[in-house]
Amino acid sequence: MTVSFQPASGPARRTVVAAAGAAGLAVALTACGGSDDGASAAPAESGGAADDAANGGGSGGSAGDAAGGTPLTSTADIPEGGGKVFADQRVVVVQPSAGEFKAYSATCTHQGCAVKSVSDGLINCPCHNSNFSVTDGSVSSGPATKPLPEVRITVDGDSITIA
8 A cells, every 4th residue: 555645636835825815915905995985994004084084075983074064173172383183083183373273184194093192283193103293294203204184174263174
């Protein structure tokens, strides 16, 4: 009787590894991609819900939630030279100078962490200590290399609404 050391017939090891890699890639792309109806996954490096809100779109759980006439905050709640993070809407509203209000995505462009505070003219991410300027969302200190995307807002009297 002879004993064979050849494996039973089936897919080659390379085929199995390639299929597993392709499946993982498909899952990653699905998680990072959006759909034609304006819905999207949570942002990572950039894109996603924050960009949808910045571009006038909107989706569940994004900055678009406050759109449609529902005020996000009052101008009195946003200190001059500072701001306030609205975690549920994934937006940070700032007042760089008296009477000038701007909003940015509250998702850090480095690795997708949520920014947590605004102080000394900077929007601060606690994960890796990236800081962004309240004036234009630009990176003041890294490791982030991309600015925070701007989110359009409307100021009507003392009410601030996401446009």
